[in-house]
Amino acid sequence: MRMTSNCIVLVFVTLLGTLPASLFGEESKPQASLNVEHRIAAIESGRFHGWPANNGVWQWGNDILVGYTQGDFEVKDGHNISGRQDSLLSFSDDGGETWEMIDPENFLDDENKLFLGKGKTKLTEPIDFTHPGFALRIFATGYHGNDDPTGGFFYSYDKGRTWNGPYEFTGLVEHSELKGNQLNPRTDYLVQNGNHVLIVISAREGSRGKARMGVIESTDGGLTFDFVAWITPEDPDFNAIMSQTVQLSDKEFVFSYRKIYRDSDKLSTVETYKSTDGCQTWNVLSTVKVMPTHSNPPALVALQDGRLCCIYGDRQVGEIRGRYSSDQGETWGPEFIIRDDFMALESDPDSQGRINTDCGYPRMVQRPDGKLVAMYYWATAEHPEQHIAVSIWTP
Template identity: 35%
Template sequence: MEHVTVYREAGRYAGWPANYGIWHWGDEIVVGFTRGYYQESAHFHARDRDRPFDPLQARSLDGGATWTVQPFPGTTPGGRGLSADEHMNPDLWVANALDGPDAPVDCPGGIQFTHPDFALMCARTGLRAGARSWFYISYDRCRSWQGPYWLPDFGQTGIAARTDYLVDGPERCTLFLTAAKPDGQEGRVFCARTTDGGRTFSFVSWVTPEPKGYTIMPASVRLPSGRILTAVRCSEGSSTTTSPHCWIDLYASDDDGVSWHRLSTPVPDAGRGGNPPTLTLLQGEAAGTHLCLTYGFRTPPFAMQAVLSEDGGRSWGPAITLRSGAGNHDIGYPRTVQRPDGTLVTVYYWNDRPDQERYIAATLWRI
């Protein structure tokens, strides 16, 4: 395994690639993340809430070996950060800029989802009731982004969109999103779909049952058989503990997202606080049924881990440690892609010591 640094700067806090997305075209890989300022006294997420977060993206042209970083090449409402309001004090929130300059607008449609250089990225304000979400599109491998375009609220108390979508055809795309629950708390995963090039989106179905705690942050693939698989981050509800049980479940749909059933639990124990999964359909000789799921494990020894399935997600092997020994549990939120040569590239955020900056790293590894 090879560990490389994607972005690191003393005094800064870089994190949460899973909130933004990863896209690749052969050995060209682009990943989104956000950057704020480090503040040790903030403890777990050691960031300065009184200073802004700004969105960045990193690009590799050599399969993840080296990276260049640039500001997000698109328009953000009020010039503010994306998908990081919960990490800033209210006067810095992008939620306060949604009626001002560069606010999201309704999408006119006409999106070419099957364009060879297409990418889509979702963004949001918060996580609970009142959260609003929008999206961007690119036809040039993330070198520029069109938008922001509104996502509907689908009749829910709030929509917290992270980037998880399946291109189904030239004008058809399925998005996997998290809705706030009726009580306003996080959250329950559902799927929505456009069949008219993004002009309208309709609610398709709930992926998970109503949770006692939450089911959030989906990661989805479509198998060659047509079955859709969606991995979700889960936490039980509890009023008696500050460290509830966290795990990762896998749900399946055999009718194009109309109905779902729980297929398996790839990660029965996801560690302290849990971590979002990223799900990758493997290529080559393993194509069709072999899957890789990666996640951060926030219990000592603080690790990036993976589990593998050879039967389409019905069963999973033991955890594989990709990297361990972080400074504390402020790690993870990965996204993983597979290069044409079979190498897997897992991008995540990491820290070497709890009193140092958080940075974006990648592990290049093979099965």
């Protein structure tokens, strides 16, 4: 029998330890546990909050800003969100221990409808990418609360309290590598100096092609943009989307992304590439995670001790998991569990018998004291409406 909002039951998502290892392979067996503290960055009765990876995270020491999408909470197949979907932010000035929800004016949404690139202009004064309160927010099309096929950006000088924009990627859409493409990137950028920023994007030919990922840059403070290089190949079998990239040295970069096979028997993955020449060329590095169903994007951080940490939502079992690498992403250590108490008000399982573990899409930063702070969307017995949760631990 199909459940409606008048007939709702509480379903506990089975923990991995009760499932046969042969179902998911040895690499899915968690090998380590953590001493983790949990917080909440955004919650509101009757409202759904989701997808930090679609919206971005920014950090200035112990000041952390995370973006997410908010809508009405409605139990249904797929995502439990309905109505208008707004892009909001939460701010912490104590390393993620406490949070304040904020909704700045002139940020992605107008008063009457979803943001559709309305009012985009060309930037006329260069941005100082090294300003102490600088934040850049990329927007494009193809995900919740954003719909603009040529993309653009907002920027802030006061840690996200106020924003300037929306601005065009001036000069980009005419580039031979991107002409006719639809842009669908998330916010993934690396400041090089006051005038120079590298931005990782995803793009697809027309509106139906498979997305691939590449790098663009501005060397004049955002006045114009140029294409640098493709990272992933053009391939009709998979979409390459939802990245997070870290810089190891002046010329070394490691890029992680969500590889989704839609029309194939192949399993989706989280994979990495590496560049050793300043993003001009890229080579496949490693696979972090194989995801049997319900794939999830990665959050990647270069730790103070030289290791990498990559985390992701495992929707197969309703957990937030991760791995460390001690060799700059060439290999990954045992999988560890960050959180495993997912519970939600759910509609019926889908046609394949899967419960909708609607969670994950993390972003992550490392505090000055060394602790990691992960932000993701989650639901528990106490708070069954999806909210933005925070986990803090020592790596």
